[in-house]
């Protein structure tokens with residue numbers, strides 16, 4: 001899997017033109033700059049089909065299911081990779097901004113659990129699953145001492161208002177997986 005930068009704007013500002021961001025992705029991430037995560041070769045990946053997947057995004061105040069075509073590329077080393085924009089968390093059906101908006105409502109206590117379920121059409125276990133992953137990755141990213149200093153609500157706000165592309169790249173280099181990704185990539 002190769003992660004593509006799409007979120008070069010503040011997450012808060014995109015509210016959420018996911019389709020548009022998705023269409024811009026290939027121009028922003030040309031093949032000649034792409035690095036194979038398996039062998040490290042640069043510019044060697046070539047298009048190799050695609051697959052379709054659903055993504056639940058939050059736009060116009062309600063969740064919406066988008067059908068996206070995810071391109072795949074193959075490197076001469078033999079490995080093929082899905083090209084996944086940074087607003088998609090691997091193995092999750094919900095867009096990253098949607099999860100962060102939901103967690104922002106949760107940690108800031110703007111909404112009750114019931115209110116969150118109704119607004120985002122999610123169930124309670126899913127909210128706690130997102131919360132658990134978020135707190136785990138927050139601690140990994142900040143370290144134990146800074147983690148205790150920065151509230152979950154403040155950190156969510158930082159992610160929504162700062163440069164997500166920069167954060168995501170650094171988090172990926174630190175942990176070798178994407179923020180809020182629940183398990184490792186298979187290769």
Ligand SMILES: [Zn+2]
Pocket residue numbers: 036037038039040041075076077078079
């Ligand atoms: Zn390779």
